[in-house]
Amino acid sequence: MFASLLSVRALLVAIFMLMAGSGFLATLIAIRLEEARAGALVIGLVATAYFAGLMLGALRVTPLIARVGHIRAFAAFVSVYSASSLTYALVDNWPIWIVLRFTDGFVMSGVFVCLESWLNRVAQPNNRSAILAAYMIALYSGQALGQFLLNLQDNAPSLPFMLSAILLSLTILPVVLTRIAQPVMEDISPFTLRRLYAASPLGFVGVLATGLMMGAFYGLGAVFAQRIGLPLALVALFTSSVIAGGVVLQYPLGILSDRFDRRRVIVGSMVATAAICAALAFAEGRLAVFVPGALFGGFAFALYPLCVAHANDHLDESQRIGASSGLVLVYSAGAVVGPLMGSLAMGLLGPAGLFAAIGAVSLLAALFGLWRSAIASPVPAEDQQPFVGLPRTGPAAAVLESETSDGTEQDLQG
Template identity: 75%
Template sequence: MIGSLNSVRTLLLAIFVLMAGSGFLSTLIAIRLEQAGQGALLIGLVATSYFGGLTLGALRVSPLIARVGHIRAFAAFVSFYSASSLTYAIIDTPALWVVLRFADGFAMSGVFVCLESWLNRTARPDNRSAILAAYMIALYAGQAVGQFLLNLGDQSPALPFMASAVLLSLSVLPVVLTKIAQPVLEEVAPFSLKRLYDASPLGVVGTLSNGVMLGAFYALGAVFVQRMGLPLSQVALFTSCVISGGVVLQYPLGRLSDRFDRRRVIIVCMGVTAALCGALAFVQEPAAIFLVGALFGGFSFALYPLCVAHSNDHLDESERVGASSGLVLLYSVGAAGGPMLGSVAMATLGPPGLFGSIGVVALGGALFGIWRMAVSQPVPEAEQQDFQSLPRTTPMAAVLEDEGEG
């Protein structure tokens, strides 16, 4: 496997460094707003702005990248993000932060499109799965490791933002110095959401629900931990545990879904997520919070690729890329709404309201899945597609995964 990754090692290094520098910013910004006495509603609005930018970017950045090329576009997006991260340390005006987070989301979408289309251009049929797996590892490992940069705030409030800017700037180097040929952007054909729902109602509802759940977590998970009385160092550990749990359990749950009716696995993941949210709303001991948080990440992070796989089971091969791109956008829309739902719940019910609201969404998804099992027949096991872990980034990841099935 290692040898098959030599052709993309510079891109994987860039992804890891980029995520280490950017993956903790949503946590850091939520903490700073909380420390400044801002309410959960404003914190949720700032997070919603980021996911809104991410959603718009997934729809609009491709023409810009095609016009100036991948290297210039990547450098421009990351340079803006680096400058933005320093601006948070200089100007602490919440209204400006809302605007900056929207622009950050747009820029991050451009970064993902650049990198994922590049990986797709470089991958061959014999190493495509290995490259997708390595991409997932680099993405989430960078995000998990970066959480510990939050602890730099104990030394100086501006230091975490400065560290973010340094890492973001360094992530440009492997890309601008690479010898890998720049790709031509893949055109992802639009896919009717009505056709997608008709083909796989549970895939659509599950993906949208998962976006709401994880959007709320990324926006307010750190605020929840702080309001539970845990110090900053344990906030970073909690977030890292959730992300790490999501990486560890995703593949085993996916393989389990290959052997049984995939709807059952989705329903179980939804139900277990709801139960874990109930536990997080009431546990007090730090060790219990970290353990339950890791399990929450494991079952909730698995839902998106499970829903994509379930949708693909009902579609022709020629439809899967367009459908997967539609599911990415549905997830992003849900993620944009999740922070506001979570913030309203926290403002009304206090810290337990965050995971209480996430749990209600998960329970609703489980009940919808049970209804679907009652009114429709399962896909025969022989016709189910193999599960493939997927990042919740842009439609370009769907191109990479789909071509790997050929």
């Protein structure tokens, strides 16, 4: 197993460096706009642009990668991202930042497709789960540790952007020097929205709700932390604690969902998320948000793979890749709207509005899950597909996830 991870170490190093250099940019940009008194709506628009680019990229980058190859495409995408990071330091203008964030989302989608399809080529049935787990650890640990680069801007405001560009540029090296053969790109055709909903209503609604919640948090979580009085160092600690919580609780909740009716675990996680959001919205004292923040990440991050697993319980093996890639797009559509929803709520209710809106979405999704549980029979626990932790990245991750699970065919009933 260790030998299989060594075979993809260059790709794992690349994703770690990529996330360390880019994962904190959303937080940094939100902080800069907040300091410039741009307003929550403008901050939400800038965040929305990133997710819009991510969604368009998921639909458009595959032909480009197929035409020029993975190494050239990866180098091009990362080079554009590096140049974009430097441009933030040169141009302090939020309309231009909207264009830059859209570009960031588009090229990041291309990077995810390159890395994930490459990992899928190397992965075999006996090591696929280990490779996916290592990929997620590299992704989330890079994102969490990168948050602490925010602390370097006190004496040199442009320094975090410069370090981001340096890390992104260095990300190219392990990829262009790798000896792993480039895969042949396969076009993944996602399900239509109607077909997705018909296959698994709760999976569809749960993924959409998760996109709304996580889009709002990634776009405005740092603004919330600043407005309740956290200094910059603690803002970085707050965002990283949310990401760390998401890593810690994902697999325990997944194991529970394998043993019991998965819908109950999903609904329970949504209710827990709503309750934690209430605690965050009404938290008194600056330090009262860290434990609820980690718990929020733990339950909210788990919702996406739980809902994808629930959808897969109602699909046969030939349908799972198309359905999972379609759910990525549903998540992205929710993430596009999430920052705007959060910004409007903060405009009406102040900082607490962010988690009030996220909690309301989670509670509504939980009520939908209860309704589905009342009118549809559960999939027997022994027939459920094994839970697989899954990053919310791009359609190529659906191939890794779908081919990790072995299962029996289920009727379209959920």
